[in-house]
Amino acid sequence: MLIKLNWITLRVRDLKASLGFYHGMLGLPIQRQFESRGRQIAMLGTEKETMLELIEGNESILKKEAGVSIGYEVSSLEEAMERLAALDIPIVRGPIQSNPHLRFIYIADPDGFEIQLAEHG
Template sequence: MNLSLNWITLRVRDLEASLNFYHGILKLPLQRRFESRGKQIAMLGREEQPKLELIQGNDPALKPECGVSVGFEVESLNDAMEYLQSLGIPVARGPIAPNPRLRFFYVLDPDGFEVQLAEHSKE
């Protein structure tokens, strides 16, 4: 069996607030938006990468306390922190440097899910 990651789903309370965060602030491209079985759904991400699927509803399959986080690579951790803080989005945890080649921090999305932004050094 040869598997590749297709998407990760987050069930959100307010799709517009989540789209503002993931598309408006984090700049993830909005690939498509549609309705299925009465639920509003948005798929975000770059063409060649796995997608983040946001489903609006009041029956979350995952709650923020479950320990799941969504991680993204950034070119500059310092620039990402500065940008988010300028928009009033506080750092929830970090920055953390578990080894010389990796640094990351977390912010919270509108539903309280942790979003990790990480910078890997080339050396």
């Protein structure tokens, strides 16, 4: 049996703000937007990768204390940090170098979800 991770779902308060962050600032492509059962939904990412599903709603938001983060790989952490600074997106933690081949930082999306940007060298 083959199992492949298709998407990760985040319930967000304001889909427009979240799209501004993930698409407008981080550059994730929007694959599609639609409505289902009265909820606005957007699927972001590239076709061959795990998608990010954003669902607008007023459900309780995942708390930082839950220890959940979403990680994206970047080709250059230095370039990513320069872009974040230009966009006024603060770095929450880092940069951290856990071993000689991995450096990363954490930022937060509009709902406080932690996003890890990692460079493998």
